[in-house]
Amino acid sequence: MHSGALSGKTVYLSPGHGFYRSAPLARWATQRPNTNDVVEDLVSAETLNQYLLPMLMGAGAVVVPLREPDLNRRMAIVNNGDPGYAEVGDASLFGTSPVPGWGPPSSPMANNVEPFKLGGSRWMTAASQATASASWVPDLPEEGARYVYVAYTADPSRVPDAHFVVRHAGGESHFRINQRRHGGTWVMLGRFYFKKGQDPAKGAVVALNDSTSQGSVSLDAVRFGGGTGFIGDTEMGPLPRPRYEECARYHTQFSGAPAAVFAPSGANRLSNERNDDVTARSRFAAWDHEEGEDAVYVAWHTNASGTGTAYGTEGYVYGPNPVDGTLNFTGVPGSDVMAQALLDELDHDLKARVDPNWRTRKLRSAYFGEVNPAHNPEMPSVLLEVAYHDSVQDAVHLREADFRRVAARALLQGLIKYFAQRDGTPVHLPPEPPTAVVARNKAGGVEVRWEPPSTDSDDVGGHAATAYRVYQSEDGLGWDEGQETAGTTFTLELPVGTTRYFRVAALNAGGESFPSDAVGVRTGAAPPVLIVNAFDRLDASMNLTEDLTPYDLGSPVRVLLEAMNDGSSVRRHGAAVARHAVAFDSATNEAFASGLAEFTGYSLVDWFTGRGGVKGAPPTRMEQDALRAFVSGGGHLLFSGSHAASQLLAGGVEDQAFLADILRASVESGTSSLLVEGQPTQWLASATHLMLDDGTLGGLAVGSPDVLAPAGGGTSVLRYAGTELSAGVASAPGGQVLFLGVPLEGIVSPWRREYVLGTFLARTGLLAVAPAPPGDEPSPPDPGPANQWTAATGNDPRPPDPTPPPYVVDGVPDFYDAADTGCGCGTGGGPVFMAWLSLLVTVQLQRARRRGAHSSR
Template sequence: MNKFAIFLLGCLCLAGAVSGQSLEQTTEQRLKDFFANYETSYARIGKCGLERFEVEHEKKVLRVYASPTFGYQPFTEENVSVIYRLLKQSLPGPVNYYTLQVYADGKLIEDLVPNAYRKKQDKTRLYGKLDAKGNPWVTNVSRPYEISRGLEGRHIALWQSHGKVYRNERNEWRWQRPRLFCTTEDLFTQSFVVPYLIPMLENAGAVVFTPRERDWQRHEVIVDNNTCTKGSHYLEVEDKKYRWQDTDKPGFAQKYQQYPDNYNPFTDGTARFIPTQGQPEKAFAEWIPDIPEKGKYAVYVSYQTLPESVSDAKYLVFHNGGVTEFKVNQQMGGGTWVYLGTFEFDKGRNDYGMVVLSNESSQKGVVCADAVRFGGGMGNIVRGGQVSGVPRYLEGARYWAQWAGMPYPVYSKSEGKNDYTDDINARSLTVNYLSGGSVYNPTEEGLKVPFEMTLGLHSDAGFKTDDELVGSLGIYTTDFNDGKLNSGVSRYASRDLTDMVLTGLQRDISSRFGVQWARRSMWNRNYSETRLPAVPSMILELLSHQNFADMKWGHNPDFKFTVGRSVYKSVLKFLSTMHGTDYVVQPLPVNHFAIREGKKKNTFTLNWNPVEDVMEPTAKPQGYIVYTRIGYGGFDNGVYVRKLEYTVKV
């Protein structure tokens, strides 16, 4: 080869290098421009950017890594396809013909589409065959209908953000959030959770636990085999063959009216047990309260889980509306308060106001009896020499957890030094302790209650200087425990839950009220309430309690109902997807209700119309539940009616 040819070859090589460098620079600039100008109508995610990119010319592959804000948006198969198409169109040749891979939030964006919205699902973030076996923790046997395609047997943990706490540095009890627009977040969020969301989930068959007191009743009556509220009475009935005796585990006893830090009332007493038998029962325990004031009272029972405990302990609650029967799985959840339901009771001690535990069971073993609690009561945990002075439902989760027998590290990681952080952590740690040893949390020790997910509802979604809606924000955590939940399922299941809840809220609120409900970001961040739970979890910042435009909606009861129903539907769809099961959405309440005198003497006919739910094709009523009460008594367990009318004899 002559010198000229060698020189020419060198020039060609140099030109190729310059050309390659120019292509890289052009590609980078086009990518920066694309993300800098990127906007989406799906969510208000803020400014996006390019983090970095990689080109493999030999393999003809371009990998693009977007800034975290790009991952704040919801992804669907449709908008993913559009993003790829627009991005390819913006790139220079020949890179625009390369295989393009766009990453956000640690994943390819097509992998961030929730499983519920995808044709090909990601099995790493599904429960699949992983499921709790046996009876649920609590079952209402008196319910006049069965649920086959709802949330029957699903256990859900749910809480309403903050509550009053003791501030160690100030030596005083304080609200955790400021008082604005007629409320504080400590009060406001439970106006969604307690009267709307929890009942909707329970009506769909779920067992719902909340680590804050759910009962707004200020009175509390304790009936126990060791100590009773004055006027109340505990009674045991037995025969020669079936006798009550003490367990070898401690039980609840209320020795004091107020309790210091790190004191567990579930270690102060004894618990009782008796062998089971088939029908008819020959032994039972009775808890007869002396109710201080007529009204509604939540009923909580407690027991110890023993080696021979049965999963169908029969409890009967006698109340103003009649008798409601429950089956409680005593093979889990021993040594804490177990919620049965809320019922109307008359003042005083009455034979028709009590709780009865029978030794009747379909299984051979034992049933255990400890204390029964009626009503939410007042806060009784002493901090800094004083109690909160407010009903327990207004306090933070830290104090409820102590009253419920949780270990000290569960409700006070700081060992009493910081109640504020303890309260935040206690919500998740209480759920983990209750679920420890279950199929969904096999790596921790605990009470084996199979909780499948958690959701905390807050109202601190940010603020704006103008009067526009702030809207809803969702938070989840994937960068913890090697990206896995305690069952081995991918933590990106939490993103699926978050995305589905926000998508549902935007759709349902906008459709119901004719307003474009604002959807903010999905944050993948290190928050205690989404990092600590052993199961898929999310924080829903529903709206901004600091923004007047949001709070105008937030105080609207119809808005609260719509929010509750929307979250319930998303939870239903999420868990159905996790298990690969069909679902049916509960129909909307009826309208055009009327009552007229019947054809026969002393009868009245009720009639109504169904309400179509255009958003949910499965929400078509097949029947209706009619509940009845006499005078100022409580409602009964209801009767199932198939027609659009029902005749009652009065």
């Protein structure tokens, strides 16, 4: 858990709408259509899950997502009593609790089942030092990054510092959990990388019984990953898509809430599910919130005017009025102050970084169900319409990753300023991440150096860093917990022949930044290779599109960072060099402008541009001059990128000269493909079947790479399969140069990447013997079902439990059709609001007392 400006605060985070079961359409549908290639239901989830949620956690906040936050569509759940569950220690330290816990539901799970009432739970007696433990070891169907969640039963007899350890590919991460609160739901610990299969050492969660208090540790279930939809019935089956795309109505049910939360309209008819979604978000926040916790509720939406003429940002708090542009605030006290702080920050930052004419309207009220105190009287709540998706000009911005980042950071900073003003404390904003980073071999180990991240004069970015945290990884995928350092240099002793990757995050009193791009080394005397990451682009030209015509959505854009540019590409280059036992250093290209890195002392530079620099820019003049001098002096160069040639050709005279003189290539008309092979008569002839990633094969999408044409002194050595269109040009304008018109890191097969790079190493004399061509690769095994759990009974799935009776409310507030106004978030409220507020306050207080009253183990 990070510490920062939001430590001690809880943020209930709502990404608004999502897929629901539509009775009229007889299929799953999003609540908003595709407008200008944007679907609100997807934009909101992508933005909050990839930007705002980790930003809030970095600032120390406890974040409770109201839709599934994990983009990983594979899920494994290990329940107590399952084959992957084990207890170690004296049997007298363990027992079975009478309190219900998670139990594997039948598949599909009906829309009125409460899964946290289907099973039981165990307990373990605490001690001053660890004398017993319980472990949950999943059989993961494929490797990847996953969120980890634990479930337990809360009780006053539980310890307030239950010790849980996540064992993952990067090491161990330790957590202390107050088990007197937030029981009967999934409690999110963090996101970690796991390898495929079962591994108790690097793929498990362990609970230890050491505590500073007397009591017991509750042992229920552990979840790894987000999974795909599984709520459905004979009328309509589960959503065959990732759960993070589902609306909150299903996630709150899956997360342990009672039917009064996820199905407040009473009988669980399919036709109720869309309206139930609106209030399930805020009802879940009120149900989960514990007395004394300092919490707020923030909902991110995008808007629609119906005419496409409105644009800009709006913020809403609760009031008894429809959407009429007025402010008649009657919501939870503090909501209006928080909303104004967020609007002010959005207005300032979007004008400074996106559009100086950005329009932010004055704060408004409306009887929106999501901020209705009748559903959630326990915390300040705001609904933000960040932009209009049916406005052409706003939709252009919504398709940009950087717009989403700037808007998310504005919400983070707005919350920090709101709490600081309310609490009378100084404002501390988390710093920006370092960009200029280098890792190089030093005698007996490695040295990592970086420049402090920039600050700005217009109060948009973060405050200055006061310390740093350096993370390490053996493979660039699984990362450790990091080591804090006060300076801008980190040294580490490593044996010769060790490959290690590093990322650096900046720290201050506000919290922790996102990490830098990764750099790495393979240790060895006088490393001959320097790898340079010059891939800085992240914009709408790189967006993916997805065919969602079965849902009447056409092909909207998807902004999925790990398929675009996640800053990790150096690991693919590093692994290819290390495979041939060649030592290397690496740096970001920004390290050259800052003077941290230079080419002196290296025999070969691997300069990769991916899909280009910022906004597709080619190398700077300084970078080109340094590369030109290096090659002219006999240095060898591997230069790669999808659009490197066309970017240089579209530049100035110096750019074009670098393309012709150093890379010895130009651009030819023709259509590239995603399959590359060696030219039959050239030295890469055995490089066959080089499949390129389209963003769906585990790496970064390469886009539409350039078709190259050899210039004077250049020879085509790679081609697009089945054509004579060149994908790679070799030359020797001084040292050996291999110019790839495709990203080396975009080659899907690691063996084929290693072969291409190793063959070039041999051509430069850095390898005595060229590598053997790769043979046929086996097809990957079937990863199995998206959702995996095994019942304690040994039946899979377990026999269905009797269907519980529907939860019936004698009277409910009026429900308005979701399409009535604007974003369509209006549900509940109106004239009966005060009576319902009084009733709901009573219900909420009774709920809080009931959850803390029993003392059963």
